[in-house]
Amino acid sequence: MWDSYIRGFRSYLKLERSLSGNSVAAYLSDIDKLVQYYKSINHIPGLNEITTADLKSFLSWLNELGMLASTQARVISGLKAFFTYLILEELITDNPADLIDAPKLSRKLPDTLNIHEINELIDAIDASKPEGMRNKAIIEVLYGCGLRVTELTELKISNLYPQIEFIKVIGKGNKERLVPIGGVALKLLDIYMTQIRVHMKIKKGNEDYIFLNRFGAKLSRISIFNLIKGLAVTIGLKKTISPHTLRHSFATHLIEGGADLRAVQEMLGHSSITTTEIYTHIDRDYLHEVITQFHPRS
Known part of the structure; x- marks a missing residue:
């Protein structure tokens, strides 16, 4: 059902919108949920036959299944992108998702x-094990630079500039940004790379990735999640945390310390929805000054 259109949508997301593999997969999953709904009612309409009422019934179906409002909002976003693509390709004339509003979300800040x-967390890591220094460096870089988990797994040696204390990060949509890196993180990275990583047999094609697993291949996202969860259990932490918790802590600590919000957003790789124009290029020296002055591990 709609296979050729979904393949075209996938190409559009990758090539024209330059989305990451994870983002593309999320959008396609949203469309798959709509397909599952139509299969559940034994009615497979043509694309031009889909109505706003259909989509509202679909959302009611998701709600009955117990889907969270935040997840429903993300599905609506995916549907709107899909129908926008179909209009651009002149495959449909009207967008049935135009009048669909996302459910109101409660603004709960993460831990x-x-x-x-x-x-x-860092002290709970056993540095005597081969992966110990690597894991200490991972926590320091996640927290010290405010990286997304994928940005960490994709971090490369060629994007590390220890002389000027910056790293180049490839963020969402393949957008590059320079992020200051503090002395503690740099020190642990140096120990890991010169004393541990240098002795590893590295799998072909993984030579430039900084963080490797025991097989010499790039670390997976799930391995970082498991590391964080395991450390939380070890220290008896009651909070629900993930790699993103360290990124959020990075931003929160800087802002609470008085750092300029624009500088923090630049380092996080965020863009403003309403005032995009004010987030222009910020001088590298100023970014470095902000991280040095306000980050507790600078």
């Missing part, structure tokens, strides 16, 4: 860690 809890 953050204080510096004591972050120190506890």
Whole structure:
């Protein structure tokens, strides 16, 4: 059902919108949910036959299945992108998702860690094990640079500039940004790379990736999640945390310390929805000054 259109949508997301593999997969999953709905009612309409009422019934179906409002909002976003693509390709004339509003979301801030809890996580890592120094460096870089988990797994040696204390990060949509990196993170990276990584047998094609697994291949996202979850259990942490918790803690600690919001958003790789024009290029020296002055592990 709609196979050729979905393949075209996938290409559009990759080539024209330059989305990451994870983002593309999320959009396609949204469309697959709509397909599952139509299969559940034994009615497979043509693309031009889909109505706003159909989509509202689909959302009611998702709600009855117990889907969270935040997940429903993400599905609506995917549907709107799909129908926008179909209009661009002149495959449909009207967008049935135009009048669909996302459910209102409660603004619950994710958990953050204080510096004591972050120190506890790092101290819980057994540095005598081969992966110990690597894992310490991972936590320091996640927290010290505010990276997304995929940005960490994709981090390359060629994008590390220790002389000027910056790293080049490839973010969402393959957008590059320079992020300051503090002395503690640089020190642990140097120990890991010169004392551990240098002795590893590296799998072909993975030579430039900084963080490797025991088979010499790039670390997976799930391995970082498991690392964080495992450390939380080890120290008896009651908060629900993930790699993103360290990124959120990075931003929260800087802002609470008085850092300029624009500088923090630049380092996080965020763009403003309403005031995009004010987030222009910020001088590298100023970014470095912000991280040095306000980050507790600078």
